[in-house]
Amino acid sequence: MSGDGQGARGPGRVIGRPRRRVDGRAKVTGQTLFADDLFLPRMLFCKLVRSPHPHARIVAVDTAAARAAPGVKLVLTGEDFPIPYGIMPVSQDEHALCRDRVRHVGDPVAAVVAATERQAAEAAGLIRVQYEPLTTIASPEEALATPEPRIHDYGEGGNVHRLAHFAFGDVDEALRGADRVFEDLFFYEGSTHIPLEQHAAVAALDPDGRLTLWSSTQTPHYVHRELARALDMPAHRIRVIATPNGGAFGGKSDPFNHEIVVAKAALLTGRPVKIGLTREEVFYCHRGRHPVLMRLKTGVKPDGTIVAMDLETLLDGGAYGSYGAASALYTGALQTVTYHVPRYRFRACRTFTNKPPCGPKRGHGTPQPRFAQEVQLDKIAVALGKDPADLRLQQIAPAHSLTANFLKLGSIGLRECIERVVDGSAWRARRGKLPFGRGLGLACSSYLCGAGLPIYWNDMPHSGVQLKLDRSGAVTAFSGATEIGQGSDDVLAAIVAEVLGIEASDVKLVTGDTDLTPVDLGSYSSRVTLMAGNAAIQAAERAKVMLAQAAAEKLGVSPERLAFADRRVFDVENPDAGMGFADAVILAETKLGTIGTTGSYRPPASAARYRGAGVGPSAAYSYTAAVVEADVDPASGWVTVAKVWIGHDIGRVLNPVLARGQVEGSVYMGLGEALMEEQTFRRLPPRLSSALVHKIPSLLEYKSPTSLEMPEVVTYFIEEPDANGPFGAKEVGQGPLLPIAPAVANAVYDAVGVRVDEVPITPEAVLRGLEERGEGHAARVGPRAFPAVRWPDALCVAPPWEGGDGTAVGQKPGRAGRGGGGGAVATTGSRT
Amino acid sequence: MRPAHNRLTVNGELREVLFDATKTLLEVLREDLRLTGTKHGCELGECGTCAVLMEGRPVLSCLVLGVECDGADVTTVEGLAEGPALHPLQEAFADRGAAQCGYCTPGILLTAKALLDRNPHPTRGEIAEALSGNLCRCTGYLQIFEAVEEAARTERTDPPTQGRTYRPADAQARPRAGDAR
Structure with missing residues (x-):
């Protein structure tokens, strides 16, 4: 067989060539069926009654009038949902409907199921809930200062959800020995995903009485698990089908209360039940970007080389755990991946507040500290009189090495990324030399290609793919991977086609269905291309062996001489001797019986063995550099991004059309966060229960970039294949977002000399900076204080170059050190 | 409330539909005509997701009441292709x-x-x-x-969609409720 396996360079027959995505036709004809497009016979409709209070005890729920209303079939309350659930094993803190307490405006209290959506809505309006308001907590500062009442009775005490403190080497000593120490405060505002598809779900009993849930979810496997838990049903009686997501960006990765409610309603009514959230409800579901306050202290040598970094982060977690235990660690875990950091201390604190819960949004926890470090590096470069590009080029983390916190790095194409964007933007000729009001800013980043550990501890594969080959020549790939628009179906088809020498369009796909497809953990953490892709390669290679065996016998040559290409199987030394792909399948089926193969993938073991090391490890890391050119109007403070140059080390491009779309979409979303997007709340007066309501829960008022704000983007792909990636490929869906916000901030500084150490960089902030500048102060806008946090004792781990072996000082060997991706994260030093 | 009864041309075909008079065109298309190719993103006229053509002009179907559409000529995504040939x-x-x-x-x-x-x-x-x-x-x-x-x-040799009553001159027609622009 031809050895065109992993790591090969250059385009393959399918891989690397621009191609219409396999689901492209469905999407442009409107035939893609999203969850809300499903209409089943006798289907009922569900509406939720949501709390108008941010924090209150539920005294009584009167459902009598609603039950008597026209068309109503069922009314549910918290009494019907005694079992808590949550995405992470360490924070099972949600009930599908609140039982005794509401914790944020929008928390669901009751559900009405009726014959029509209008009847459900009207009956929902008849439900009377008596609340006893409680003290509300609006911010991490208030959470730290207000230990009582507690929003949850678990966590680190008071209203602190999670604390972490890691020390990789003696950072204080290194800072004392540093030539210069730079200390800054930064704030990264929260933002929300806004998938244009509002969450929707349909539940129904199948003809055999089993429960089926169709839902716009990124994580059907986790929804499957949590449904089984919350409904107290055996998982094998439940089928979850992830319908194609109309955008997700992390916002559909939690198991949601509305999914559990309609599932229960279908079980109780015996009829299909649908729910579709309104746009306002989607804003209150949230699970988006955590607002994070950061203090970053970096010690450098005279030439700007980092000797130590000390980072503290304070997260506003909102009302529930969600992914927060992991999010907190992600605000520090990847800080060592971009540049070499010899010593590193990281402290994180996630607080509960009475606002919709935060969770994972594209980049999960990483854009915030990336912003801090990349803006601070710009300041260091200015202070030392160095070119910011050179400052970065001189200290890129070495490829194939361990970081201070024991992350295993693979291929690193960051140098070329930087060089390409520097050349493309004429950075060296123009930065610092443009007229007042126009500037260039540069920033870099790195991101993981799939979380190295699953959400719940287990040793099973993270991704499985099955292939079925039949005598028609058709190949069907079954995978739990979920199509959220990113192109996972196309990746699977392309990889299978490449290995078997057929076209991507020859591969049929069955995905995201817990009955039909092997488990894939979900479309999160940029994991699908690498993990499902590797599983697909394994399954396809196994099928290829079977076909080759049968074809070789027929052709009278050894299987090693066979090539698979152009829908043929043939002798490489005599290409005319061969057969069509379908004939090879027939021969194989004749010789071996029904042809089916499986492939599975589990990321390599992490070198980090300390508790809390479950967040950060990955099979590979992508790298990105961006230069942003911005115009700043000194009169209005308005920032216009004129052009973006972005270089992304993708390992290997699988489909250039889709890869470019991921980069441009990331740039777009990054610009939204940099300049305008804010998921913010205001406290109503006490007579209105001091409610913390979303300031702008509508698409008109929540500002996001439109087609008119989108600048030209020049994308460079750097193909530095990683041995762990399928055909060398790394992620592209999240990493390119990370450098955008800091590059904008650095461009604003270059344009008008104002440091805005927070996002979004609003015209008001820029004007305030310009006024300060005019008054002779340091022109800097941003947070002024970091509140006192009672940090636990550090968990001390010696870096690899100081003799460390990945365990913490004093740690006993054993299972604990494996630090599961969910279960054991964020356990602090004081407890070990 | 009595249901509404409309005759309208959808993708070149005359359709008769009986629907809840409170429904928007978006809801009539999706729920009563089962043309789910038209999507919803906000139902407040803020996102453009539900845009369809009415007399050849883009309208936000979430801002148009179904009862306004009697006699209208509506084109949805399902009406873009010519048979199996994509637009x-x-x-x-x-x-x-x-x-x-x-x-x-x-x-x-x-x-x-x-x-x-x-x-x-x-x-x-x-x-x-x-x-x-x-x-x-x-x-x-x-x-x-x-x-x-x-x-x-792309040189378009295909004639306008069959049965379409819309002519380019109609694009200058009076503004209607729910006009996208």
Whole structure:
């Protein structure tokens, strides 16, 4: 067989060539069926009654009038949902409907199921809930200062959800020995995903009485698990089908209360039940970007080389755990991946507040500290009189090495990324030399290609793919991977086609269905291309062996001489001797019986063995550099991004059309966060229960970039294949977002000399900076204080170059050190 | 409330529909005619996702009441293709990566069609202006612009959709409730 396996360079027959995505036709004809497009016979409709209070005890729920209303079939309350659930094993803190307490405006209290959506809505309006308001907590500062009442009775005490403190080497000593120490405060505002598809779900009993849930979810496997838990049903009686997501960006990765409610309603009514959230409800579901306050202290040598970094982060977690235990660690875990950091201390604190819960949004926890470090590096470069590009080029983390916190790095194409964007933007000729009001800013980043550990501890594969080959020549790939628009179906088809020498369009796909497809953990953490892709390669290679065996016998040559290409199987030394792909399948089926193969993938073991090391490890890391050119109007403070140059080390491009779309979409979303997007709340007066309501829960008022704000983007792909990636490929869906916000901030500084150490960089902030500048102060806008946090004792781990072996000082060997991706994260030093 | 009864032309076919009189055109299309290719993103006229053509002009179907549509000529995404042959905009969107999740795509396709019908060779700026009421969270818009430009370059030999009563001159018709722009 031809050895065109992993790591090969250059385009393959399918891989690397621009191609219409396999689901492209469905999407442009409107035939893609999203969850809300499903209409089943006798289907009922569900509406939720949501709390108008941010924090209150539920005294009584009167459902009598609603039950008597026209068309109503069922009314549910918290009494019907005694079992808590949550995405992470360490924070099972949600009930599908609140039982005794509401914790944020929008928390669901009751559900009405009726014959029509209008009847459900009207009956929902008849439900009377008596609340006893409680003290509300609006911010991490208030959470730290207000230990009582507690929003949850678990966590680190008071209203602190999670604390972490890691020390990789003696950072204080290194800072004392540093030539210069730079200390800054930064704030990264929260933002929300806004998938244009509002969450929707349909539940129904199948003809055999089993429960089926169709839902716009990124994580059907986790929804499957949590449904089984919350409904107290055996998982094998439940089928979850992830319908194609109309955008997700992390916002559909939690198991949601509305999914559990309609599932229960279908079980109780015996009829299909649908729910579709309104746009306002989607804003209150949230699970988006955590607002994070950061203090970053970096010690450098005279030439700007980092000797130590000390980072503290304070997260506003909102009302529930969600992914927060992991999010907190992600605000520090990847800080060592971009540049070499010899010593590193990281402290994180996630607080509960009475606002919709935060969770994972594209980049999960990483854009915030990336912003801090990349803006601070710009300041260091200015202070030392160095070119910011050179400052970065001189200290890129070495490829194939361990970081201070024991992350295993693979291929690193960051140098070329930087060089390409520097050349493309004429950075060296123009930065610092443009007229007042126009500037260039540069920033870099790195991101993981799939979380190295699953959400719940287990040793099973993270991704499985099955292939079925039949005598028609058709190949069907079954995978739990979920199509959220990113192109996972196309990746699977392309990889299978490449290995078997057929076209991507020859591969049929069955995905995201817990009955039909092997488990894939979900479309999160940029994991699908690498993990499902590797599983697909394994399954396809196994099928290829079977076909080759049968074809070789027929052709009278050894299987090693066979090539698979152009829908043929043939002798490489005599290409005319061969057969069509379908004939090879027939021969194989004749010789071996029904042809089916499986492939599975589990990321390599992490070198980090300390508790809390479950967040950060990955099979590979992508790298990105961006230069942003911005115009700043000194009169209005308005920032216009004129052009973006972005270089992304993708390992290997699988489909250039889709890869470019991921980069441009990331740039777009990054610009939204940099300049305008804010998921913010205001406290109503006490007579209105001091409610913390979303300031702008509508698409008109929540500002996001439109087609008119989108600048030209020049994308460079750097193909530095990683041995762990399928055909060398790394992620592209999240990493390119990370450098955008800091590059904008650095461009604003270059344009008008104002440091805005927070996002979004609003015209008001820029004007305030310009006024300060005019008054002779340091022109800097941003947070002024970091509140006192009672940090636990550090968990001390010696870096690899100081003799460390990945365990913490004093740690006993054993299972604990494996630090599961969910279960054991964020356990602090004081407890070990 | 008594249900409403309408006759309207949808994708060139006369349809009769009995529906809850409170429903919007969006709801009538999706729920009563089961044309689910038209999507909803906000139901407040803020995102452009539900755009369809009425008398050839883009309207936000969430802002048009079903009862306003008696006698109307409506084109949805299901009416873009000629039989199995995709419209040049559909071909270009599929080839150019202009549809990622595909959810905003129907509304953008129809808005773009209205643009090309009145301005067959728009500039990049005119395309961006025409689509500025259609939000897309996936693509960053650039591949959408390119797809519209490619479709504009495609020589269209196909006649207007069969049975369509709309003529370009109608595009100057009076503004209606729910006009996208």
